Amino acid sequence: MAAHIEKSDLEALPVLSYQALRPQIRSGDLLFTSGDYLVSKAIQTMTGSAWSHVGIVFHIEAIDRILLLESVEDMGVRFAPLSKYLKNYENGKPYKGRVAIARCDDITPDMVRTLSVFGVDELTRPYDTDEIANVLARITLGKGKRKRDREYICSELVYECFAHAGKEFRYNRKGFISPQDIWLDDRLSLLGRIL
Template sequence: MRCLPLFLFALAAPAFAVLPDVQDGDLVFHTSRSTQSLAVQRGTGSKYSHMGMVFLKHGQPYVLEAVSTVRYTPLAQWAARGSNGHLEVKRLADGLSPAQATRLRTEAERYLGKPYDLTFEWSDQRIYCSELVWKSYERALGIRIGETQRLRDFRLDDPVVAAKLRERYGQAMPLDETVISPVAMFESGKLRSVR
């Protein structure tokens, strides 16, 4: 499917006529309308269930995200997939230097094309959204945005969460698997809100 130029998409979707002013490395968060979104929200106690990282390409903002594969999505298109078109933008409190932004992009693009990780494993074979961003920042710049947790730390007894976990793992849930959630990153003191 051919992507529309960003300005045409903004005209077609009035809610996105004014996109936030973003920079390389900004983190974007929204409430996904995917089938796992409610389970992520309830399991983590967050209204945000999906995230990505912004990079400018040819002067236009794109979100590097893990969906079916790790890929670039125009920011307006990414925002349109979220509930009510709402998104939040966060940035490192001190920002990124041009050299840091280049290192971050180089590291993050190593994951392009990797399949989405439905079982949230802490490996590089498959990647989920917050894992992509966390590992990119940590490996490129030594910055850990948010604290990792174990699967057992989440609200696994919620009926929606429990059903999704049974669907993904059966009875063999890896309760000690390292995970990073969108909310752990969203609430990090290393970030400041942009929008």
């Protein structure tokens, strides 16, 4: 996108029907969320962004499913149906917040294969709870440095999958990568807001 987006700008985007956008969604697309949950709001505040989460979308044509590869606090790295965000995210209710799909314009089929193989190999890896504290220390104290391991916050998982496929998103100057940092990549384009 290469442009910061405010929450008010995001809320002003038209909400497209998932059924209308679904045929356009491709493997390697990115899901961005702007949640109204306590943890989401903390992430938005810490990073100065409307975004609180990012994941990679995979369109599995053989079974006609669209799945999201993501790292979440309570489970770590997982695949979940994208429709879960729209219908049954929590207690039979949709995700509380805004959801958008974006596309990396420079992704090839070979890159999608590589990032998907890496992502599948990382399934069940833990969520990096220590990284949240480290990010906070980097933001408030200017201390700490980037460490690569096999525990992931959402944006680290996206970064590592794409890096293994030959595309690296830029870490921000404070030494971490957030959904906002991925959103700011100039090779991303918005497909649409679906919630």
